[in-house]
Amino acid sequence: MAELSYRKYEAPSGEFWLWFLQRVTGLLLIALVLLHGWFNHFAQIDAFEAGLQDEPVVFSVVADRLTRVGFIALDLALLTLVLFHGLNGVRTVLLEWRPAARRRRAVTRSLIGIGVAAWVVTFIALVVLIL
């Protein structure tokens, strides 16, 4: 095979997967955010208006909900997906300005750092509450 005289270009496939996962997580988040909004706000407002609760938001209800595996799973899934979708979106916007390669890595690393830190802090807060 003859050598090509000009450099051919191959997009890193990691970029493709980030683009693809952005769409997948977006779709999942539509379902999760609907559930989140329903349980945390509208269901409680209904209960409040029906006279079952003194206040629209009651700590014991939230704490009680977090003893159930389904809600813990929902919250953790929401936390993980929303952090990925949000920070990956921010990364796309930032990298579209075409910073230098060194800066690109810095952007990616700091966003990963922010994401992991936010996840851990929230996870600890949840665990403390559940225990």
Add this chain to the structure above:
Amino acid sequence: MKQITLQILRTGYGGEDDRSRWERFDVPVPTGRSTVLDALIWARRHTDPTLAFRNACRVGMCGTCGVRVDGRETLACRTYLQPSETSGSDAPEIRIEPLRILPIVQDLITDRAPLHAAIDRLPGVSRDDEPASTGTQATDPDAAARDCILCGLCVSACSVAGLNPGFLGPAALVRASVALDARGGPEAAGVLDAVGGSDGATGCHTLFECTAVCPRGVAPTVAIQRLKRRVVKRQLGRLLRTSSRTGG
């Protein structure tokens, strides 16, 4: 006679910091079928012989006279003037600028090398390998993609190309799509890998800016969405193959 005022953005005359400047040309419009290109030719012949613009066929086939008229990309030879009876300072005014993104050579002439360079980044796709029209394009949108004349209007109109200089751009992505229709196998895989990142099809924001300005009725947005689906298929297939190899 009816008259029109052209405000033309002129570039490339050196001087203090070599800045572009607007220059005014009052041009008579003899018929209702006069085009922006006719007005430019009149201005060069009668007002300023140094006014630089490019043209060849005058019938929208060659794609060399692309400019921006009142901020919108168009072929000067296919854009009709709307003059009025009033003349002098009351005559209607249009602004003519060179295409964006492509480097300016002089006045309205832009360097088309980036269009060719983008096609060169696609493995196995040659810029000489003209996407020959089959004559069946009237109903088939994919066949219409072969009518691209590489005029560069789509690239100038594209926000993503304006933001990211590494973006392949609608014209080259249309070429990639046409090449994929023509051949398969390992060559197609190479093209798909080249267009699978944020500089390629998946960088497209689906804003239809390119499609709105194409003088040949090519819909780059449609071609690019087809590329995205092909890239998804290829990457998912690849993932399944690797996982079945390592898993089984």
Add this chain to the structure above:
Amino acid sequence: MLQRVSGLLLAGYLFFHLGVINLSLAGAETFDTVTKWVQHPVFTVLDNLLIALVLYHAINGVRVMLLETGFGLRRQASMFWISIAATAGIAAYMLYLNIPLIFR
């Protein structure tokens, strides 16, 4: 472009939201203080803005994904206006549901 702006605003809100929730989960008393604060009508109005933002981002995201999978590429202008109308419609309904919370 609006998809980017709404996305960035939502990302900003995400961290504000996580921060507030993490603080409020410290115990029943802090939780009650925080919920007292956010039940103020001003927050309800802001909540409605948030709902509108989420709706816009989600519906527009679905619109783009439909276009990317090849639906409605030839009718993209009507696709855009349908998505705007759906966003406005649902946001207005949410506002209607929340009116008693704003004026109570």
